[in-house]
Amino acid sequence: MLSTVPPPTEAPGVGSTIPIHSGSSVPGPLLFLGRALRTLWSNSKARIGLVLFALFILVALFASLLAPHSPTATNFKPYLGPSAANLFGTTGNGQDVFSQFLYGGRVSLLVGLSAGIGATFVAVTLGLISGYRPGAVDNVLSFVTNLALVIPGLPLMIILAAYFPSRSVWTIVLVVTLTSWATGARVIRSQAVTLRTREFVTSAVFSGERLGRVVFREILPNMTSLVAGSFFGAATAAVMAEASLEFLGLGNPATVSWGTILYQAQQQNALLTGQWLMVFAPGLAIALLALSFTLINFGVDALSNPRLREK
Amino acid sequence: MPTESGTAAHNGTPPSPKRSVQTDTTARADTTARADTTAQTDTTAQAATTVQAEDLRPTKISDVPPLVLDHVSKVFKVRGRGRGSVTAVDDVSFTLRPGAAVALVGASGSGKSTLANMITGSDRPTSGSITFGDIEVSRLRSRGLRRYHREVQMVFQDPYGALNPLHTVGYTVARPCQNFLGMSAKAADQRVHELLETVGLTPPEQFAAKLPHQLSGGQRQRVVIARALACDPGLIVADEPVSMLDVSLRSGVLRLLSKLRAERGLSLLYITHDLLSARVVTDEILVLNGGRLVESGVTKDVLQHPQDPYTVQLLDAVPNPFAAANGAHAANI
Amino acid sequence: MALLSARGVNVVYEPNRGTRIWSVRDVDLDLAEGEFVGLVGESGCGKSTLGYALTRMQRPPARLESGQITFDGTDIAKLEGEDLRRQRRNGFALVLQSGMNALNPVRTIEHHLRDILRAHQREGENWSTAAVQRRGAELLDKVGLDASVLRRYPHELSGGMRQRIVIALALSLDPRLIVFDEPTTALDVIVQGAVMQTIKQLQRENGFTALLISHDLGVVLEATDRVLVMYAGRIVEDQPSADLLTGPHHPYTEALLSCYADPRADVVKLAGIAGSPPDLSLSDDGCPFAPRCVHAEDVCRRTDPPLTPLGRGRAACHVRAREAGVLMKGAAGAH
Numbered sequence: 016m017l018s019t020v021p022p023p024t025e026a027p028g029v030g031s032t033i034p035i036h037s038g039s040s041v042p043g044p045l046l047f048l049g050r051a052l053r054t055l056w057s058n059s060k061a062r063i064g065l066v067l068f069a070l071f072i073l074v075a076l077f078a079s080l081l082a083p084h085s086p087t088a089t090n091f092k093p094y095l096g097p098s099a100a101n102l103f104g105t106t107g108n109g110q111d112v113f114s115q116f117l118y119g120g121r122v123s124l125l126v127g128l129s130a131g132i133g134a135t136f137v138a139v140t141l142g143l144i145s146g147y148r149p150g151a152v153d154n155v156l157s158f159v160t161n162l163a164l165v166i167p168g169l170p171l172m173i174i175l176a177a178y179f180p181s182r183s184v185w186t187i188v189l190v191v192t193l194t195s196w197a198t199g200a201r202v203i204r205s206q207a208v209t210l211r212t213r214e215f216v217t218s219a220v221f222s223g224e225r226l227g228r229v230v231f232r233e234i235l236p237n238m239t240s241l242v243a244g245s246f247f248g249a250a251t252a253a254v255m256a257e258a259s260l261e262f263l264g265l266g267n268p269a270t271v272s273w274g275t276i277l278y279q280a281q282q283q284n285a286l287l288t289g290q291w292l293m294v295f296a297p298g299l300a301i302a303l304l305a306l307s308f309t310l311i312n313f314g315v316d317a318l319s320n321p322r323l324r325e326k
Numbered sequence: 327m328p329t330e331s332g333t334a335a336h337n338g339t340p341p342s343p344k345r346s347v348q349t350d351t352t353a354r355a356d357t358t359a360r361a362d363t364t365a366q367t368d369t370t371a372q373a374a375t376t377v378q379a380e381d382l383r384p385t386k387i388s389d390v391p392p393l394v395l396d397h398v399s400k401v402f403k404v405r406g407r408g409r410g411s412v413t414a415v416d417d418v419s420f421t422l423r424p425g426a427a428v429a430l431v432g433a434s435g436s437g438k439s440t441l442a443n444m445i446t447g448s449d450r451p452t453s454g455s456i457t458f459g460d461i462e463v464s465r466l467r468s469r470g471l472r473r474y475h476r477e478v479q480m481v482f483q484d485p486y487g488a489l490n491p492l493h494t495v496g497y498t499v500a501r502p503c504q505n506f507l508g509m510s511a512k513a514a515d516q517r518v519h520e521l522l523e524t525v526g527l528t529p530p531e532q533f534a535a536k537l538p539h540q541l542s543g544g545q546r547q548r549v550v551i552a553r554a555l556a557c558d559p560g561l562i563v564a565d566e567p568v569s570m571l572d573v574s575l576r577s578g579v580l581r582l583l584s585k586l587r588a589e590r591g592l593s594l595l596y597i598t599h600d601l602l603s604a605r606v607v608t609d610e611i612l613v614l615n616g617g618r619l620v621e622s623g624v625t626k627d628v629l630q631h632p633q634d635p636y637t638v639q640l641l642d643a644v645p646n647p648f649a650a651a652n653g654a655h656a657a658n659i
Numbered sequence: 660m661a662l663l664s665a666r667g668v669n670v671v672y673e674p675n676r677g678t679r680i681w682s683v684r685d686v687d688l689d690l691a692e693g694e695f696v697g698l699v700g701e702s703g704c705g706k707s708t709l710g711y712a713l714t715r716m717q718r719p720p721a722r723l724e725s726g727q728i729t730f731d732g733t734d735i736a737k738l739e740g741e742d743l744r745r746q747r748r749n750g751f752a753l754v755l756q757s758g759m760n761a762l763n764p765v766r767t768i769e770h771h772l773r774d775i776l777r778a779h780q781r782e783g784e785n786w787s788t789a790a791v792q793r794r795g796a797e798l799l800d801k802v803g804l805d806a807s808v809l810r811r812y813p814h815e816l817s818g819g820m821r822q823r824i825v826i827a828l829a830l831s832l833d834p835r836l837i838v839f840d841e842p843t844t845a846l847d848v849i850v851q852g853a854v855m856q857t858i859k860q861l862q863r864e865n866g867f868t869a870l871l872i873s874h875d876l877g878v879v880l881e882a883t884d885r886v887l888v889m890y891a892g893r894i895v896e897d898q899p900s901a902d903l904l905t906g907p908h909h910p911y912t913e914a915l916l917s918c919y920a921d922p923r924a925d926v927v928k929l930a931g932i933a934g935s936p937p938d939l940s941l942s943d944d945g946c947p948f949a950p951r952c953v954h955a956e957d958v959c960r961r962t963d964p965p966l967t968p969l970g971r972g973r974a975a976c977h978v979r980a981r982e983a984g985v986l987m988k989g990a991a992g993a994h
Contacts, residue, residue: 214487217448221475222498222553223505236492320491375931434847542935543702572701572874573918577931599848605922606929629923641923643852645881647904649921 051243054317061314067307071300075120082114086271096289103292106276107283112293115271119297122272123304126188126257131250133192138199138249139242143230145200146207157204163197172256176265183267187260191253199245206241210234243315247308254308258301273297377581379606380626388425388591390477390560391459393445395420398454398464400440400617414440415451416617422561427587427594429604429625431640432614438597441614442565445595446480447471458561476506479554481583483566485546489538495522496534499553506557521552525582544575551582561593562586568603580607601641605629613637660732661689662868663713663751663836668726668736670705670712673719678940682708682721684892687966690836690868695859697879697900698872699915700889703936709889710838710872714753715743731835748779751836752829757845758821762813768824769795769809775831798827801865802857819850823857830861836868843878855882877919880904885972888912891937891947893963898972908974910952946977954978 055061074081083100084090089109096104103112145156175190176182210216211234219233235242260266261274262281276297280286285293400415415437422428432438443449444456447466456463458478466474482488489498496518503514515534522530525548538546547567554562564583568576584607587594596608604611604625611628613621613636621634632638670683682705690696700706711717713728715735728736735746755761762771772795776786786794796806802823813821822842829837842858843851859882862869873879879886879900886903888896888911896909907913917930934951937943946952949959958977966973967980967987974980980987 214482214484215490218480218482218488218498218550218553219490219501221446221480222502223472223475223557224501225472233490237490375933377929377931379927433849544935573876574701574915574932577918577929578933580929581931602920602922602927602929605927626925639849643849645852645855645877646921646923647877647880648916648919649923 051239051318055311055314058314058317060310061312064307064310064313067303068311071120071124071304071307074117075124078114078117078121082111082117084111084114086110086115086118087269094283094288094290097292103296104290106279106293112276112290112296115276116273116296116300118271119273119276120300120304122184122270123254123257123274123301126184126191127250127254127304127308129188130191130195130253130257131246133188134195134249134253135199135242135246137192137196138245139203139235141196142200142203143207143235146204147211147230147234149208153204156200160197160200160204163194164201166194168194168252169256169259172260173263173265176260182265184270184272187257187266188253190260191256195249195252195256199249202245203238203241206238207234210237239318240315240320243318244312247312247315251305251308254301254305258297273301375578375581377577377584377606380609382581382584382588384425384588384591386425386589386591388560388593390424390591390593392424393422393561393593393595394457395441395445396455396457398441398444398451398456400437400444400449401452413617415444417454418614418617418619419454420612420619420622422593422595424560425587425591425593426610427584427596427608429608429611430595430597430614431599431601431604431611433599433640435616436614437617438614439565440617442480442563442595442597446478446563447474472505475559476557477559478561478563479557479559481547481550481554481562481564481567484570485543485550486538486570488550489546491538493537494534495527495536495538495541495549498549499534499556502553502556517556518552521555522549524555524586525549525552526578527552542575543571544578547571547575547579548582551579551586555586559592561595563595563597565597566599567596569598569600576603577606583607599640601629601644613640661729662692662694662731663690664688664727664729665713666727666729668709668712668728669724670708670717670721671724672708672721672939680939681942682892682939683712686726686894688887688894688897690870692835692868693866694885695862695869695871695883697883697886698870698889699874699876699879699886701874701915701936703939704889705892705939706872706874706889707840708892710753710840710870713870714751714838716753744779747834748781748832750832750834751838752832752834754826754829754837754839754842756841758813758818758823758825761825762821764813767810767812771824771828772798772809772831775828779832794831798830799824801830801861802827817850818846819854822846822850822854826854826858826861830865834867836870838870838872840872841874842871844873844875851878858882876915888915892939893947893975894966894973895948895976896972896974897966898970898974902971906970908969908979909948909976910954910978911948912974914951946975 052065055065087110091101091105091109091111093105093107093109095101098104101111101113103116106112106115141156141160145153145160171194172190175193176186179186179190216229216233219229224233257272258274258277261270261272262277264278266272266274268275274297276293280290280293283290285291396419398415398418399413402412402414404410404412418441430438430441440449444451445463447463451464454464458474461470461474463474496515499518499521500511500514503509503517504511507517509517518534519530522528522533527533527545527548533545538549541549551567567583568579571579580603583594583596586592594607596604598604608625611623611625612619613628613634615634615636621628621632621637628637629641632641665686665688668683668686669681672680672682686709698706698710708717708721711721712723715723715728715738717723723736726736727734730746730750733746735743738746762768769791773786773791776791776794780786792806792809795809799806799808804820804823804827808816808820808824816824826842839858843854846854855878858869858871871879871883880903883900886896886898886900887894888903888909890911896903896907896912898908903912904916907916914930914932918932920927920929932951937947937950945960945962946955946964949955952959956978962977964975964977964980965987966975967985969979969983969985977987
């Protein structure tokens with residue numbers, strides 16, 4: 016119904032933002048990323064998440080400098096407890112756990128981010144197509160999405176990983192992507208449905224914009240928060256899923272990751288032999304990485320709402 | 327540009343001294359505004375925010391083709407509970423002559439929005455035809471529709487929803503220039519500045535860089551109008567363009583619409599439930615009730631001597647203490 | 660004694676990351692028993708905020724910063740929790756803008772009523788189903804609806820009916836004051852008239868004090884005895900409705916009146932007000948309307964004019980006060 020009472024008084028903009036599409040020049044992706052980072056940084060929870068995440072990235076990048084030994088070298092006596100030489104002890108094969116721990120972050124980050132991106136990409140594509148064009152296409156895609164939602168994720172992952180011909184990190188990325196896209200697709204579809212009836216979308220059509228531009232320049236930017244939220248959610252799930260699959264022994268045993276450390280720990284009854292750091296350290300790392308994504312997610316609301324960006 | 331010099335006699339009483347002072351000293355009032363508000367305010371003088379019915383006569387012979395609706399009907403099928411169908415528009419026929427300003431009035435549910443959608447090509451009639459010159463609107467598909475939008479544009483009701491919150495004003499107004507007029511980015515920018523000046527958003531450079539949430543409702547609506555004008559259309563369909571604006575901002579926008587119509591020979595289809603704004607902007611009026619056209623004629627005549635009971639109902643629904651009082655008010659000052 | 664008295668009411672709006680916005684500034688007003696008062700202003704002027712504050716319904720980030728609100732002798736500004744809740748019984752009620760949003764979509768109307776009656780049950784009262792239905796039928800009849808509506812769900816009813824129900828629910832506790840916040844704005848134009856008629860009739864028959872908040876000056880002038888005009892969080896004029904129409908004192912009221920006209924007249928002229936409302940996050944000195952006022956003088960830009968007795972009411976304008984020979988700052992004005 017008609018209402019002539021608009022939202023409460025808005026303070027005039029401080030103008031700290033460079034808009035996505037100014038006049039005629041299109042700023043590059045770097046500019047967009049830079050501004051996105053600034054927006055996230057302004058949220059206190061997201062800031063903590065970003066710092067944590069940055070820490071993990073740094074450790075993973077500089078693992079070769081930080082690690083005292085090679086993660087795969089079997090130089091040491093096996094089943095040792097923590098000592099000066101081996102801060103976290105050794106595995107059953109005589110490998111240094113601490114070095115493995117430092118290098119292990121690489122795999123978790125790689126899988127987490129890749130699978131996150133993959134799942135989000137599928138979710139956005141299917142969600143947008145499904146949401147923008149009602150009718151047969153929407154019906155088919157919604158059905159497929161619902162099907163994917165109903166099937167339990169972890170069991171499906173286990174089965175896929177177990178039957179896949181090759182055992183590698185990329186298998187895991189693929190498996191996680193295939194099983195995590197559905198929730199995001201559902202959410203994005205809903206939002207696309209809402210947005211397509213908004214007057215600015217109709218207005219864009221009246222301005223002569225073609226379908227591609229309407230979807231990618233009008234609707235999608237207004238869903239940035241949702242897409243980012245979806246990505247971080249998928250990345251979190253991916254990190255956990257990767258660890259789970261490695262722990263269950265479904266990964267490549269030659270890989271060095273937090274999950275394989277846990278797998279080893281389980282094999283050698285680490286808790287019973289007093290090697291509790293071997294369990295605790297990777298476990299905590301996985302949890303903290305997932306936590307960092309979740310914290311960053313608190314700040315993504317501001318990405319789609321220019322009003323929230325101003326201080 | 328006609329200015330409001332010697333403010334027209336209000337109900338026959340001689341122009342009061344205070345009123346002529348008003349038009350002269352507004353410029354002074356504007357310059358003494360505080361820095362913050364000046365930055366936000368568009369500098370249209372008071373004179374330009376006053377609009378009088380039947381005042382702005384078309385100064386240009388319009389070369390816009392007529393819009394003809396011939397026995398147009400729209401029936402919606404309602405699913406669930408087997409309620410059958412709803413007739414939103416029932417056998418409506420009328421012609422919008424070139425350069426005419428016609429109001430389409432009715433309460434909600436009268437079918438005016440459905441009719442507007444069919445006229446702009448967003449929807450298709452179940453029966454009957456809509457022609458704009460030699461374009462058969464009712465049969466248009468996507469490419470034809472895009473070409474049609476070059477000629478027929480829409481001004482929307484909700485200033486808060488009609489602009490993408492993430493795009494600057496400059497971008498929003500430039501897109502139709504680039505799409506329809508094939509302009510380069512630079513040329514489009516130039517045209518954007520011209521358009522913003524036309525709708526009274528000055529300085530245009532400043533406004534072009536703003537995001538919608540930094541503008542007031544009235545300013546946003548002007549941006550919407552600028553965007554609609556960008557491709558130089560022949561017909562503008564304005565759907566309740568001022569109903570969501572504060573009363574003090576309405577006349578400015580209405581005057582803008584009137585002025586544009588007069589100066590460019592545009593045809594204007596003004597859709598509203600508000601008879602006052604219809605009176606001020608249009609020459610002819612069509613009254614819709616339950617999808618049917620129940621009355622039509624010259625706006626002033628229909629409002630002063632309504633024939634159909636629904637029109638009477640519409641007139642009586644709005645409280646009008648200003649009828650007798652305005653005369654007394656002018657005399658008092 | 661006035662039923663509701665407000666003195667020095669200030670409401671501040673503090674969004675998380677934004678600046679403080681002074682939504683309501685130094686409001687003094689009195690509502691007498693049985694009076695029908697209108698509160699009119701444009702968007703952002705603070706009228707809804709004030710209405711909510713007067714009924715103590717404001718929520719964070721809006722905060723009642725200071726002031727006294729005396730309802731029937733009790734300062735309700737200081738009350739919290741249970742004490743405040745008890746005041747609502749036989750005290751004051753608030754009718755919201757959109758009945759669609761005020762009613763729970765999964766509950767029948769009868770359930771809504773039962774909720775209210777039982778929540779404010781007094782000693783010895785027993786709201787059995789039969790009693791609730793009887794009271795329901797009585798209330799619905801007052802607003803012109805049939806008792807069968809009790810069994811319906813909100814989505815089965817039209818906008819006008821829903822709004823009448825919200826009004827009926829507000830009446831259920833026999834309030835002595837009802838604040839109507841834009842009660843007809845969300846309705847279709849024809850239904851608006853009918854619902855306003857109902858409100859006027861109810862006020863006449865039941866004698867409660869009514870505060871009608873609206874942006875529509877026409878509606879307010881027609882329905883009310885007295886009008887308060889708000890601008891930038893302050894009350895700038897307070898006059899009997901008839902007086903306001905024929906002889907407004909404050910330049911803003913004058914300007915606002917010229918934005919309305921009779922569509923049936925021979926000459927119809929609509930004015931606007933150039934400029935835009937001030938930024939409420941800045942606290943400047945001086946009259947808030949000065950930048951847009953044609954009569955503005957130096958004193959207007961320096962000091963914020965207080966509400967001074969003018970005509971049969973009050974107005975906050977340096978120029979007008981001087982013209983009428985009235986001294987500002989509460990000195991006994993002679994006119």
